Structure formats: structure tokens, C-alpha cells
Amino acid sequence: MPFRAPLDEYRLLLNHVVDYGQVCGTDRFAEATMDTVEAVLTEAGKMCEEVIAPLNRNGDLDPAVLENGKVRTSKGFAEGYQAIADGGWISMAADPEYGGMGLPMTVTTTVNDMLAASNLALQLNPLMTQGQIEALEHHASDELKALYLPKLTTGEWAGTMNLTEPQAGSDVGALSSKAERNDDGTYAITGQKIYITWGDNDFTENVCHLVLARLPDGVPGTKGISLFLVPRNIPDADGNPGVANSLKVVSLEHKLGLHGSPTAVMQYDGAKGWLIGKEHDGMRAMFTMMNNARLGVGVQGIGIAEGAYQHALAYANERKQGKTPEGTIIGHADVRRMLATMKAQTFAARAIALAQAVAIDMGNATGDAEWKARAAFLTPITKAFGTDTGVEVANMGIQVHGGMGFVEETGAAQYARDVRVTTIYEGTNGIQAMDLVGRKLMDGGEAAYRLLDEIEAFAETAKGDLPDLAEPLWQATETLRETTEALVAMTDMQDRFAGAVPFLRGFALVLGGYYHLRAALADEKAAKLARFYIARLLPDHAGQLAHAREGAADLMALTPDDLAV
């Protein structure tokens, strides 16, 4: 069941749904015309289809392992990585000054989407490096930039992120890794970090770790944390990887999925590190990356949804069972319902992600505060809805396969196993939802209402052409507006948090309806899918938003004792 790059859908989205034209209409991205984008997507799509996707099962069957302190990666992953690096896909969005392509995040997002659909375990590696490049571009000294960025953009070196410790997961501020000042301006880093994605590999010359640690005079909590670049091999005078640093991979996790991606426990024993940004200001650098990183993870969910959908669709088109006009199970209404749900929900999640990417690009290109607020507002929705969609669609993909879905050889289960962590890492989806109802409504709902205004205005004008789609969308948006107002009015944060996850879900469903409607006006085939989404999936918003309005009292009245068995 080969993967096929969904280029038609990207064209529809970029041209008619998220208005990519405004991005290449800016000076900054003037060169990234739709023709250029077309060439980029075709090239990246070809690589994903021919090189990356065929390696996906290898990662599962031949997991990365730790042998004598070294990580040995899955068969073929080195070649796959090289193809990604050679194509320039690691540094698509990076600054051309250091070898990047300088493409808009919108384009990067579609390429990352295809890479994730093809092989999530492998895609994680360049995704980590992309984040590191971004952090260094914004916060590293010119000297560090000159030394590291050319190596990272070519993929000769890889990057990782080291945040989590056993007692400091969602609560990053609880970390206990220490940094001490050396005499030469560098720092000595000591501590243990867990869940380090691609903590090492056997196909790049060097691995560069961005590590959060606390200086002796760092206050407790997030405000006392600094960020350090800690290379596995310390660059020598020529900038080549030199002597080994005082760090090691202690072990790799045995995980539900992503077996091809080594998840390491890292030990730092006075390892030499270089400060990124200012002392005690590490969280700010982290926050700089956050919109992009969360977009990146949301897109992982969307990519897996695409892969799982295509896999299930191929099966449904082949499997004969019962009498149908098509001769295969795709003729059964319930199988059709599952496939349509998978496709329609993936489309919705992808449109939201691309709308966020456009907002990031427009914010970067214009400096406009409204675009920046839009990007920030959409971030938790992209991340949580994108990854929930990945989990749900992959799960439905198993169901389409019937008994074969439970047999590992089929490959359907791998999508579900691989994607499962995406709702957890880079901030759990619960934390995304809390971010949405907390920080992202701190403007009194301004960014939210601006989005709702846009949807209602569009639905209003679409009522003439597609009243059966525009009317229920308008109604749903009104319910969402009322719920948003109700949340904004809640002064006790616990009340908002109690309904945060269903609120985010309800918001995403309405946004999805909006983007489906936009597509429907442009394309007849898309209109059929939009009709399915708006009539059958959008109604779920009502239950979600009812849940969201309930507040915390009755929930927290269920004490731990009440919940005990």
C-alpha cells in the first residue's frame, strides 16, 4: 500500500482555503510563489513516496537499539535521512545566510506533513533539528551561529531538545539539572534528562543537545532556568567534531510505537555547554520556538492521519466481503462513513494547521500584532486537534481493516502505535487546552472573537450559494461565541480548565467547518466532503461546548475518595 503525496489537497488548501497568496504577496516571501511551491511539493512528495515511506515498517520491525553505549538505527534510516538532508528539507525554513531555503512555514508545514505520513519515526529527527536551528537563529551568539548553523542546515549534525527530567515533565520549572560557570565562558552541565527524542544516532557526524539547566544563582521555578548548547563532540578549531563531551546515552525506552526513533535517557556529567540567550532566560528561548514546535507536532498527527487513511482506503477498495455495487467493502455505508470521517476530519485539522502556518508567516513578514495573535491563538488548537485526529483516524483505520487491523503485519496498527505519543509530548493536549482557555483568552477573547467574526462574515456571504452548509456553520459559530463569552467571564481559572479540552474540541470543529465551507465554494468534490462534515461531524460541537460551559464545581466535587474503587 504505497503512500501518495496528497498534492491536490495542498493545492486546494493553499489556493482557496488559507489564502497562501497573501504570504507570497509579502516582500519577505515574494520568491516563494505558487509555482515555486508547486515545484517544492512535487519534489518532496516524490522523495516521500519513493524513499521515505518504504522505510516505515523497517523502523517498527528493526528498532533503534543501544549497543555498547552507541545507538544503532533501523535499517535504511541512514539513507532515508541522507535523502532528506540532500533535498534541503531539514532547513527549508532556515535563514539563507546559513544555508537554509528561507521558505515560509506554510510550505515547510506541508513537507513535514508528508514526511510524517511517510515515516514518523524518521521525520522526528529533522523536526528536532529544525527547532534547534530556529532557537539558534533567534538566541545564539554570532559565533555559535557561524559554527553550528551551517552544519545543522546541511544535516551533517543533528539537534535535540532536552527538557524533561523524571520529576519535571509538564512542570518544567521543577527541573534539577545544574549548570556551573567555567572560567572560559563555557558552562559545565550536570544532570539526567529523559524522553530525549533521537538522543543519538549513527548517521550524523555530531549531535547537538539543547539542554535546560539551572545556574547556582538561578531561582526555583521556570524563571531560574537557562538554555545551553551541549554538543556530543566538541568542535575543534576547524569546526569539526572533536573530543567527546562528558555525556552519554544511558538507555533507550521500550515504547508503544516509534520504534525507529531512539528515545534516550541522557546523562550529563559536567558536560561542556554554551549559553543560548541570556542566563536565567532559557524559557524565553523555548517560548520562541513553541508556536512552530507545536505546529510541527500537530502536523505529525495530521500526517499519520493521512497515512492511516490512505492505508485503510486501499484496503477498503480491495477487500471483498458481502455484496456491494463496487464489489468491495467500500460499498458498505458504514465503511464509507468511516473513510469519509477520516478524510473530512483530516482535512479540517490540516486546514487549521495551515491557517496557523500562514499566520506565523504573515506575523514574521509583516510584524503585525493581529497576525501574531492569530498564530498564537491557533497554536494549541493545531497541536491538540491535529494529534487527536491522528489518534482517532489511525484507530478508525484499524477498524476499517476488521480482523486484519489487529494483525501487525498489516501495518494499520503501527500508525495507531506511532501516533499515540503526539497527544502527549510538546505539552499534553490537556495543557494545550489550558493554554487556550487561559493565556490565549487573556486578551479578553479578542483574538477569538476576531476569528469568529471572520467565520460569521464568510458564512453570511456563503448563504446565497450554499445555504445548507453556511447556515449550520453560522449557528455553530454563534454557540461557540456564547461559550467563549461564558469562559471569558469565568474569573476562577479552575472553571475554565474544567472545560478546556471540550472547548478546544468545539472550537476546532467549528474552524473545520469554516475551512470546509471555503473549500466547498471552490471545488465541487470538496463540497461533497464539506456537506458530510457539516451535517454529520460538526453537530458534535454542541455537546462539547455544553460540557465546556459547566465549570469546575461539580467536577471537583468528585473527590479522590469518590473516584476510588
Place this chain on the structure above:
Amino acid sequence: MPFRAPLDEYRLLLNHVVDYGQVCGTDRFAEATMDTVEAVLTEAGKMCEEVIAPLNRNGDLDPAVLENGKVRTSKGFAEGYQAIADGGWISMAADPEYGGMGLPMTVTTTVNDMLAASNLALQLNPLMTQGQIEALEHHASDELKALYLPKLTTGEWAGTMNLTEPQAGSDVGALSSKAERNDDGTYAITGQKIYITWGDNDFTENVCHLVLARLPDGVPGTKGISLFLVPRNIPDADGNPGVANSLKVVSLEHKLGLHGSPTAVMQYDGAKGWLIGKEHDGMRAMFTMMNNARLGVGVQGIGIAEGAYQHALAYANERKQGKTPEGTIIGHADVRRMLATMKAQTFAARAIALAQAVAIDMGNATGDAEWKARAAFLTPITKAFGTDTGVEVANMGIQVHGGMGFVEETGAAQYARDVRVTTIYEGTNGIQAMDLVGRKLMDGGEAAYRLLDEIEAFAETAKGDLPDLAEPLWQATETLRETTEALVAMTDMQDRFAGAVPFLRGFALVLGGYYHLRAALADEKAAKLARFYIARLLPDHAGQLAHAREGAADLMALTPDDLAV
């Protein structure tokens, strides 16, 4: 994280929700008083806690394997099986004439629930035997009953079900296994069967296969299928396992979960079999077992939901992260929401299953057609909602664990992997839903409306005491009634099938609200959980039922070509 038998919840359900008193009020089950039930549950619960649950990880880590044509089972499973057999739990519901306890299905259901929660892979073995005992009791000759039932009830021999073939999954009628008449009244069975749960083991003296096959004069389709009992070892004159039959385990599947349960490809090469029931009438015997078998699988989902819930609850009570009054993550509103959702939905699914079990018992004890119709109507709901609940709750259990949920050592992922097949086998949940809107509405909705009348009447009387719960439940029931009427009015089955799954879900949600309300009137703690369910989970019925009313036209308008990438 040890398993704890949820005896308080069973007491609440039996005494106040599903009115078990009417079951032991019948002559047939007069001996199964609540005192007896209490003793049974305590004893079975103790075994599950102390013997069965501790073996659960073994099944995952040390899978059943095929060695030289023999199945070697997971470490400890033989001892676990023996404990189940020694306790009489295999034959709880079986006829006392052949060594069974003759307990009501309601009681059997709670014990199976605990066994599934403790160790689903192992529980599958006695569950298969229970089904075989039931089939033989109803359809075997007295001679076969006398020979096989005493061995099966004691657990000395185990039973399996052989239905599926590569080209005949959901469409059983497409099977091609052949049966030929021998001169001595026996039959020679030839063919390949797949997905045979516990196709062999190394801890029972014999394994008895119930095999569907077609006689030379059997018509194509389900009406030409006969059922045969085909023992691995042919009983000798003394009834002991004698010479090997002409059958073998060809291979075991490599599955997403249930590694402790060997899923076999079976090959029959003229194996000697004995007819069960009449020639060409094999499907009738299958249908006899169906209500109980589907109840059994629904309860597997509920059991796993219980196990996953307890596992997540223990973690939430221990894990420190962020500041909460409790000092652990259970103080976070979103974690509380997840745990409450898990508990409330599991309660709803369990209540539905027990209501079905009571209906089965009452139908058997009284012969009353309304009870039989009630049991038949609830069957697909129990199976699909119970197993969906298992999948959803286990998935939420992973989420509660955060990053630890993705690490296999934690055990949270195993619940999600193990339970995943339950929405597929014993008729996929899509097929359950088609059964509900098809066969189960063939009475013009009579059984459905009788249930809705009961709910509305109860809600009406509860409006005085608990108006905030009774009123929304009454409203939801009205919406469900209107939707049921709309489905009954659809003359093209495709229209019903298009909305079958959301209709079943909506029906289950309303039923769950009803049983929560019953519990709420009896118990203050239960009222808190009911309030959570009715205010926050029940509203989902509206979206589901809106989807259900949409019919097939717009769905089937999405052609395979429209769905292509």
C-alpha cells in the same frame, strides 16, 4: 498497581440499577440470592486480585508461541487457568446436570468482567469454553453432551469457535470449509480457519473445536452451513483423549495485543467431527449463542476499562507535578475530568451490560417474549458500547500517564493494545450497529419504544428529587425517540445503515444516563458521578443522533473516486 475487584459498584448496580432482585425472584434462579451472589463475587474477586491480575504482564512479555507444532503458553497461565477452573468459574452458568453452577448470566457477567479486567488474554480461554458449553447444551445429542460437557465444565478440556476463513470474515456465508459424511455417522472436515482464539494450549488435556463447514449438498450462503464438534484428540471408549485428529495449528498471528492469547490459523485435513444440531442448520446454533457471546465481548471492553481506570487512578494519586491541594496530579481539573469520564462511562457501559444479562436471565427463567426482545435489543448496544468504552478508556488511561503512558513498562499501553480487537471480533461494532437499526427495529421499534417508555416514566417520577438530572435525561430520551421514529420510517436500509453507528452511540448514551439516574437516587456518591455524566457526557447524544438522522444519500454521493487521494 494491583487490581481491586469493584464489588461496591456491582452491589449498587445489582441492587439499585438493574434490579437483580427480580432474577432471584424467579423459580429458576431462586437459589442465587443476593447473599449467594455476594459470596460468589467476593470469592471470584479475591482470585482475580491475587492470582489472575498478577499474570497479566507475563502474557504480554512472554507471548504464546508455536514450537514444533505445539503451543507453549505464557509463564504462569497454566496456573492461572487452573485457578479459574478449580473455582468453577468456567461453568458458572452451565447446567448443574453436567457439573455447572447454574448461576444466572447476570452473575456470570460480573465474574467475567473481573476476569477481563485482570487478564484479558487468559480470560478469553474460559470465555470460549463457556460459549461451547452453551452450544452443546442447546444443540448436541445426549451422547455428546454426556461425553463432552463434564470435561468442559471442569476445564479439563477447553473449547474454541472456528468461523472465520480468509475470504469469509464478516460474511460468514462465504466460507468454503467442507464436511463430508463418513460411514459411521461422523463427518470429515477439511479447510482452513483463521483467527482461532486459543486454538491450542499446553494446559488442558484436550481442545474441542466447534467448526462451521459446508456439506456437499449445502447451498451457498449461510443456509448451507453446518456445525461440527472436532476434538484435537478423539475421545477413546472411556472418554479420555485418544488418538490425534487430523488437524493442526499452522501458525500464530503476531498481534497488536493479547500476546498471551494464541490466535491460530487452523488446518483441518479430513478431521473427524460430530454434527451439532441439524445438517445445514449451523447458523441457528451460532445465533443461539450470539446474545451471550456478544454480552461476553462487551464485558471484555468494560473489564479493560475498569483495569485501565484503576491503573490511571493509582498513577494520578501518586504522581507529583505542579501545585495542587492534593499534592498530586489528581488535583488538576483536566486530570479529574479524564478520570471522571473514565469512571462514569465505564459505569454506564457496565449497567447496560448487566441490564442485558438480567433480560437474558428473565427471558430464560420466564420464557417471556418481552424479556427476550429486551435482551436481543440490548445485545448490540452492550457489545459495541462496551468495547468502544474499553478502547476509549484505555486510551484516556495512557493520556493520564503523560509520557509514561507511551513507555511499555508502565502497563497503560497494554490495556489499549489488548482491548483493541474487541470492537472487531464477534461481529465488528459496525455490524452490531447495523443489527440494531436493521433486525432489532424490524418489530417497528416496539422493543426500543418500550425501553424509552421505561426511561421517560422513571425520569418523570425522578423530577421531584433530582430535577437537574431527570429533566435533561427526559429531554434526551425524547430526541432519541424522534430519531428512532425517523429510522423506523426509513424504508431503504442503506439510509439506516449510514447512521447506524452514531444511532447506537446515542442510544447507549441515553441508556447510560438512565442507569446513572437510578444509581443517583440510591446513593449520594453515585449522584455526583451521575451529575458529571448527565451534564457533560450525555450532551454528546445530540450530535450523534443528528448524524444518525442524515440518511445515506449525501454519504454515498462521496464515491470511491471522491475519496481517492
